[in-house]
Amino acid sequence: MTTAADLARQADAVLLDFDGPVCRVFAGLSASVVAARLKELLTREGVQLPQDVEALDDPLKVLRRTADFAPELVDTVETALMANEVEAATCAEITPGVREFLEACAEAGKPVAIVSNNSEPAIETFLALADLGEWVTAVSGRPIGEPNQMKPDPGSTLRACKALGVEPARAVLIGDSDFDMQAAHNAGTRSIAYATEPAKAERLTQAGADAVTSSMAELAAHPQ
Template structure:
């Protein structure tokens, strides 16, 4: 397997998932709290929640399932989720090494795009507060009102490549989920699994990762 640093060196452009590789967006406003707010909003609108939805503690999963159980409420849940994400972005914790990595990408002439299932306003809020905006050329956030087009659908990856002016096979996506690896494969980009938790590297490799890293900082050396 090619090393993660070597994939970064070979790439003409860098695609970064947001929650994980760039920051922990729900560090200050926990994801289960946001998920509970969304479920409360659904109930308030008269939706009956199946047991599997009641048990969800991931707000993005609540949004996905809303499209199945109450498609007429997708826009309301989307709006509520976006507001909560923007709130969460104000207390998000930056990922160690990401600032230096973004600066190194700029110095190497590699444009960077954020490719995320989180909303663009939340991403842009964090980038502004963390003073990272100058290092990011494009933000490809969640397709608003179309949860079925979130990763692993390749649309956001392909849009980011177009915005950066590179062919997908010249880019590498760094992400921390199965969906990231699958979206990269569907779009035709290489992928690096950002895996810190035990066993996660194996899982993401099985999902299609071309390389694995446990640290964003270690990717700087081979720019």
């Protein structure tokens, strides 16, 4: 059985989801608060929110659904979400072990890209504040104004591979969501599920993960 350590060692390049493997983006400014802000914005614009949207506490899902019921407001919601993400990035919590993992990848000569449904300004803000930027070669964030192109669409993953100069089959994507596993499959990359709970590990395995890890520190010992 191929382990997460095996996949990390075999890959020529590493693709990291942002929220989860790198940090908890909404640790200081909660996702539910940001989602509420976006829903309030839509309401102020005169939109009657669908019942399922009223119940959402994930701002990315609010953005994704806005394209369905109020496409003329996608740019407005996108701008607001990006500002909130940047704010959240200033108080995000770094994931234990990711610094050591990035250092180990650098020592092994493996380039790293961030592949995320979060916005690039938010990602770059956190990388700068956490002093991680030197170990990240490329950032492939959410396609602005095109929520339908977020993961599981393979576009951001393929852009990251191109930026790193690696064939998708020679890269591994480490993520913590079903969309990450599906995006990896759609792009033709291998995938490692980052899951700290058994139930999540099982769910991501069912979503197509090639291997599972519960610790970025665990992977830091095996990037060569």
